[in-house]
Amino acid sequence: MFDRASSDSHELRDALSAAGLRWTPQREAVYNVLKTFNPDHPTAEQIFRRVRRDLPKISLATVYKALDALEACGKMTRLAGSDGSARFDARDDRHYHLRCLRTGRVEDLATPYDPDLVGKLDPGLVDRLRDEGFQLLGYRLELVGYFDKEPS
Amino acid sequence: MFDRASSDSHELRDALSAAGLRWTPQREAVYNVLKTFNPDHPTAEQIFRRVRRDLPKISLATVYKALDALEACGKMTRLAGSDGSARFDARDDRHYHLRCLRTGRVEDLATPYDPDLVGKLDPGLVDRLRDEGFQLLGYRLELVGYFDKEPS
């Protein structure tokens, strides 16, 4: 517990090196921003502004490259923003999202992830997909709608 | 049945004018491409190339504006592509999608849409969301994975 930050760091080192990538302070800083502000699912620009407080010399290009590295080593996933800009999610457990159609804001949902939702929806679907040449890895569920009012 | 094309056309006219928008041959042509090639969920560029066969003088900007109009009048929805480019879906019934993580290819799923999936997942969630100021309009479910081989 008291060692949480450094054990996270080792996790990140290991994941990066397992993917043939190197650990760097920039990647660590980007990862820390994602872990700390994860519920916000920040955009690359927001991550850039946050991480600049720790590493004032970091460039936006490096943030993008760090995000690629984090995605490649499985520590982060990318959410498509309908508005064009991507959002990032470093939670390591599967979960659902709530998306505002007006602002693009994305939040995590507390509802626990059901590993067999697809099976419940259509028993046999997974097998049929496999037979048709589709290797199912998982699913994404998004609840869409409007927030009555936005936070300040 | 034999009147399908023209009744589609009237539907489109009505939907557009209900939204305060005008019917134009360009919008009709874009809509027809979407209806005809819908399972492919084409990108704007692909729609542009298709529709050019009928209207050689159409511009890409007009295609984008037509897509905005079709979305605004409810005849089409926009799918976010993780690669940045959007894909479009003119099916008028709710349904699920299959997405290839490698190529971005999107297909429709035959499995019927369950209007109460959210309620089954977490009874009371809809009410809780409403209390927290979120007006739920619907949900999106995507099965993600890899196609073993791509079609020629």
Add this chain to the structure above:
DNA sequence: ATCGATGCAAAGCGTTTGCAGGGGT
């Protein structure tokens, strides 16, 4: 010494906008 990572600037790509001309209501 090698090889990947950084940071800067420039390019790339999908999409949007400004604007003059055109057409339906």
Add this chain to the structure above:
DNA sequence: ACCCCTGCAAACGCTTTGCATCGAT
């Protein structure tokens, strides 16, 4: 006559790339 729509070109925003330099192994 009005106002929306088209088509062209230019602008835009997010993301990627080229390249010289840096740093770790």
